[in-house]
Amino acid sequence: MGSLDPRAKTGFPGKDKKDAAKIADEMLAPLSDLQERIFARGRSQPETAPRVLLLLQGMDTSGKGGVIRHAVGMVDPQGTRIHSFKAPTKEELAHDFLWRIEKQLPAPGIIGVFDRSQYEDVLVVRVNNLVPQEEWESRYERINAFEADCVAKGITLIKCFLNVSYEEQLERLRERVERPDKYWKYNPGDLDDRAQWPAFQEAYADALERCNTDVSPWYVIPADRKWYRNWAVAQLLLEHLEAMGLEWPAADFDVEAEKKKLDALQAEAEREA
Ligand code: AMP
Ligand code: MG
Numbered sequence: 001m002g003s004l005d006p007r008a009k010t011g012f013p014g015k016d017k018k019d020a021a022k023i024a025d026e027m028l029a030p031l032s033d034l035q036e037r038i039f040a041r042g043r044s045q046p047e048t049a050p051r052v053l054l055l056l057q058g059m060d061t062s063g064k065g066g067v068i069r070h071a072v073g074m075v076d077p078q079g080t081r082i083h084s085f086k087a088p089t090k091e092e093l094a095h096d097f098l099w100r101i102e103k104q105l106p107a108p109g110i111i112g113v114f115d116r117s118q119y120e121d122v123l124v125v126r127v128n129n130l131v132p133q134e135e136w137e138s139r140y141e142r143i144n145a146f147e148a149d150c151v152a153k154g155i156t157l158i159k160c161f162l163n164v165s166y167e168e169q170l171e172r173l174r175e176r177v178e179r180p181d182k183y184w185k186y187n188p189g190d191l192d193d194r195a196q197w198p199a200f201q202e203a204y205a206d207a208l209e210r211c212n213t214d215v216s217p218w219y220v221i222p223a224d225r226k227w228y229r230n231w232a233v234a235q236l237l238l239e240h241l242e243a244m245g246l247e248w249p250a251a252d253f254d255v256e257a258e259k260k261k262l263d264a265l266q267a268e269a270e271r272e273a
Contacts, residue, residue, distance in 0.1 A: 006165040008222040012231060020227035027234055028074050034241035035075040035111060037248060042079075042109010044249035049108035051155045054237060055117045057207075058162030059200060060190040061172035062223045063230075064115045067162065071234035072113050081106055084115040097121040097139065098146055105155065111237075118143055122207050127199045140210040147216040156240055157216045160233055161208060162223040166197055 009016075014023050041049035054072065056064040072080055083104040092100045098118060106112030122143070126136045147157060164172075173194070176186035193200065212218045219236060223229040 004163055004220050004222070006163045006168065006222050006224040009225065009228050010222070010232075011235070012228055017225070017227050020231060023231060024070070024074070024234065027238060031074045031234065031238050031241070032076060034238070034244075034246065035079050037246040038111070038241065038244070039076070039079040039109045040249050041246065042107065044252065046108040048154075050244055050246070051106045051108055051153075052111040052237075052240065053106055053114065053150070053155050053157050054111065054233070055114040055119075055157065055159045056162065056233075057117060057119050057123070057160070057204075058223060059164055059169060059197075060187070060193060061169050061176075062162035062164040063226060064162060065185075066226055067160075067230060067233045068113060068115065070230040071237060072111070074234055075111065079109065080111045080113060082113040082115065085117060085120060098142065101146075105150065108154075118146065119207050119211075123200065123203045124193070126203045127193075127196050140207070143211050144213055144216075147211070147213065151215045156244075158219070158236055158240055159211075159216060160219050160221050160236065161204065162221050162229060164223040166194075168224040169194065 012019075012023075014020065038050050038052065056067060058064055068082060072082070081104070085100070088097075088100065101114075101118045104112065104114070122136050122139050125131055126133075150157060173186070173190060176182040208218045208220065221229055221232045
């Protein structure tokens with residue numbers, strides 16, 4: 001993973017940051033059009049409507065929230081469901097680790113977003129020895145089977161690892177303690193995770209390798225440049241929605257007959273005027 005450059009700008013159609021806003025603007029119309037088609041399908045043909053799940057993982061400050069604001073924020077909020085997974089509650093801990101995940105899968109026509117996910121159970125859980133090794137070792141295969149099942153159910157999974165560098169994370173943490181408008185994002189516990197950076201990198205490398213399947217591949221998003229990160233995730237979403245080739249749902253009423261009725265109503269209104 002160290003070989004994947006967090007500052008890369010792979011595929012970006014402009015030159016640098018000053019082109020990012022314009023390029024993002026140009027993505028708005030196609031993204032919201034496609035999202036609305038999915039939503040429309042969810043309403044008219046839920047059995048066959050697409051379900052999309054954008055899954056975001058990354059160390060603190062990698063920009064999971066920023067991606068939600070800037071990339072997911074390009075589409076109608078009514079068609080999205082965002083869920084942040086925190087440390088499990090007592091009730092969640094009493095169940096299998098996939099129990100709380102399953103409950104948040106997107107409904108037909110919806111773009112679901114996971115801010116953290118089932119992967120925490122092979123990341124923070126592994127690094128902090130929250131369960132015995134044999135337990136977390138077994139979870140990679142469980143996750144692969146679970147994701148294959150999601151795909152079989154018609155869910156399009158887009159798994160993104162936001163790859164921020166150790167150096168950039170320090171800058172961002174520093175900003176959080178220096179700017180009063182960012183205090184709320186700072187959690188002293190983030191430094192404990194930072195102190196275990198190599199162990200997290202190793203755990204991420206394993207998750208990315210063992211759970212990079214044909215039906216559910218990982219995308220590694222260079223995340224040291226916020227504008228690139230936001231563009232890259234929006235572009236991935238756009239490409240996945242385009243690939244669905246969705247038409248607008250056909251009318252489930254007689255269009256000509258309804259037009260005639262409206263014509264008659266209009267004529268009546270004009271007579272009365
Ligand atoms: P944040 O996303 O920064 O608001 O923090 C959420 C915290 O919940 C992070 O420190 C995660 O590591 C932690 N977390 C999420 N899922 C799990 C899990 N399955 N087990 C333990 N901690 C978790
Ligand atoms: Mg945090």
